Amino acid sequence: MAKDGPTRALQELKNAELFGVMPEELSDGELMSRVASGDEEAFRQLIERHQDRVYGTTARMMGGGGPEAEEVAQDIFLRVWRSAGTYRQEGRFVTWLMTVARNQIFTRMGQRKRRKDIDREDVVDPETGESFMENQADPKMRMASEALSGKELERAVEEACAELPENQRLVVHLRQYEGLEFEEIGKITGMSLTAVKALMFRARETLKKKLSGYLTASK
Amino acid sequence: MDKSRTSDQGKDQGMELEGLLAQAPPPQAPAWFAAKTLARLRQEKEEDRKTVSAWMKWRWVWAAGTAAVVAGWVLWNRPDPSVEISDAMVFAALDALVEQEEENRWWAGL
Numbered sequence: 001m002a003k004d005g006p007t008r009a010l011q012e013l014k015n016a017e018l019f020g021v022m023p024e025e026l027s028d029g030e031l032m033s034r035v036a037s038g039d040e041e042a043f044r045q046l047i048e049r050h051q052d053r054v055y056g057t058t059a060r061m062m063g064g065g066g067p068e069a070e071e072v073a074q075d076i077f078l079r080v081w082r083s084a085g086t087y088r089q090e091g092r093f094v095t096w097l098m099t100v101a102r103n104q105i106f107t108r109m110g111q112r113k114r115r116k117d118i119d120r121e122d123v124v125d126p127e128t129g130e131s132f133m134e135n136q137a138d139p140k141m142r143m144a145s146e147a148l149s150g151k152e153l154e155r156a157v158e159e160a161c162a163e164l165p166e167n168q169r170l171v172v173h174l175r176q177y178e179g180l181e182f183e184e185i186g187k188i189t190g191m192s193l194t195a196v197k198a199l200m201f202r203a204r205e206t207l208k209k210k211l212s213g214y215l216t217a218s219k
Numbered sequence: 220m221d222k223s224r225t226s227d228q229g230k231d232q233g234m235e236l237e238g239l240l241a242q243a244p245p246p247q248a249p250a251w252f253a254a255k256t257l258a259r260l261r262q263e264k265e266e267d268r269k270t271v272s273a274w275m276k277w278r279w280v281w282a283a284g285t286a287a288v289v290a291g292w293v294l295w296n297r298p299d300p301s302v303e304i305s306d307a308m309v310f311a312a313l314d315a316l317v318e319q320e321e322e323n324r325w326w327a328g329l
Contacts, residue, residue, distance in 0.1 A: 040257060047253040055252060056245030065246040073248065074256045081260060157243035176240050207240075208232050215235045 028093035036084040047077055053094070053178060054101055060173045061105045062112075063162045076104045091187070098178070098188045102170065109166065153214060160210040168203035171196055 026034070026042070028049070034042035055073040059065035062072065079100050087096065161169055170189060174180045180188075186196045208215065274281075 040260070043260070044253055044257055047256055051248035051252050055248035060245040070249065070252065070255075073252070074259055077256050078260060078263065153239070154243040157239055161240075161243075172240075173245070176237070177245055204233065204236060208236055211236065211239055214239055215232050 029089040032084055032087050032089075032093065035081060036087065043077075043081060046080070050094070050097060051077075054097070056177065057098070057101055057170075057173055058105055060158075060161065060177070061166070061169060062109065064158070068108075072105060072108050075108075076101045079104060092184065094178075094180070095184045095187050098174065098180070098184075102188055106166065156211060156214065160207050163210065164203055164206060167191075168199050168206070171199045172203045172207070175200060 026045070028046065031042045031046045031049075035046060051073070054076050055065070055069065058073045058076070059069040062069050076097075080097065083100065161172065164172065167189065171185055174185045174188065175182070182193055182196050182200075185191075186193050189196065191199070
């Protein structure tokens with residue numbers, strides 16, 4: 001372990017000599033080449049450059065930020081580290097990164113859904129057959145009882161997005177917040193251009209309905 | 220209802236919806252995110268290294284065990300030289316059978 005520090009410093013020096021430029025000046029593709037050769041400094045640069053994008057997508061898809069979203073976002077970057085050797089510079093790096101993110105997020109959401117199903121089975125009263133979940137307060141009701149604050153609108157948008165089906169939510173996020181083209185979204189989700197546009201249309205219609213209370217044009 | 224008015228209303232709603240969504244941006248990564256991710260990477264690398272070194276530590280045991288299993292298999296399947304039967308033994312046995320048969324026939328009065 002004691003040898004790790006000097007060894008790493010030597011490696012960084014060797015890389016700097018080899019490439020002659022600092023990591024922050026490098027493109028994503030060049031950083032990935034460095035990551036493939038085990039350069040942790042390049043990896044740090046890559047994380048810092050894309051962490052908000054990855055964490056934001058994870059948080060939006062999983063219904064909010066927090067330790068779980070953070071863990072999944074870390075998993076995504078660790079997958080990037082492991083797959084750096086197989087990365088080919090065809091198209092934008094962001095498209096590839098978001099494809100990795102999508103796979104990781106959907107895998108985790110699948111696991112969470114299965115776990116939730118088991119939990120739901122556990123909370124049924126064996127004597128009466130009544131579900132304890134039914135007696136829990138509806139989060140929407142809780143929301144209504146809360147005092148209206150400046151964050152109310154933000155929360156309403158978040159809730160409306162969270163209620164969208166997973167694919168629609170992802171398409172809306174990638175288009176609205178990441179500013180990706182429909183073609184890129186198609187590559188990430190593995191869908192045709194028409195399918196992506198149809199999903200986007202349906203998602204917008206649903207959002208319009210859910211947020212109609214905040215839209216003046218609907219009044 | 221006037222068709223053009225409905226279409227305009229739809230456009231207005233679309234614009235407004237974009238505005239609403241823009242007011243609720245997704246959360247940003249915490250400040251410690253990169254450092255924590257790198258720490259996790261180093262931890263995983265260390266665990267991998269430990270697994271490999273554990274294998275290397277016990278490599279003589281694994282090698283000896285494998286050699287013992289192979290040797291046992293070879294010995295078990297080796298042909299046993301003691302059960303080899305010579306031609307002379309076969310003929311002697313046949314002669315004894317013929318002799319026995321003849322004796323039986325004599326005693327039977329045949």
